[in-house]
Amino acid sequence: MDKKNALRAGAVAAGTTLMMLLMTSPALALTRDDGDDPAPKLSVMETLGLYVAAPIALFLLIAGLVMVGDKSKDRQPKPQKQG
Numbered sequence: 135m136d137k138k139n140a141l142r143a144g145a146v147a148a149g150t151t152l153m154m155l156l157m158t159s160p161a162l163a164l165t166r167d168d169g170d171d172p173a174p175k176l177s178v179m180e181t182l183g184l185y186v187a188a189p190i191a192l193f194l195l196i197a198g199l200v201m202v203g204d205k206s207k208d209r210q211p212k213p214q215k216q217g
Contacts, residue, residue: 176184
């Protein structure tokens with residue numbers, strides 16, 4: 135019974151992958167569409183800055199703001215368990 139379910143799941147996964155590949159082939163076409171207005175290409179440094187450095191900087195900024203806002207003095211530390 136498990137073998138039949140595994141075979142069925144594999145067939146569904148393979149079929150889904152095949153359909154996705156067949157449907158995305160027009161997206162990879164080299165012909166331009168009417169109204170297509172591509173932006174100028176980014177350099178390697180611009181790409182790294184946009185997709186690597188900017189998210190890391192944004193994460194650090196948000197984490198820093200959360201840590202600064204969490205420095206409340208009215209909380210007591212939890213007592214340590216003895217034993």
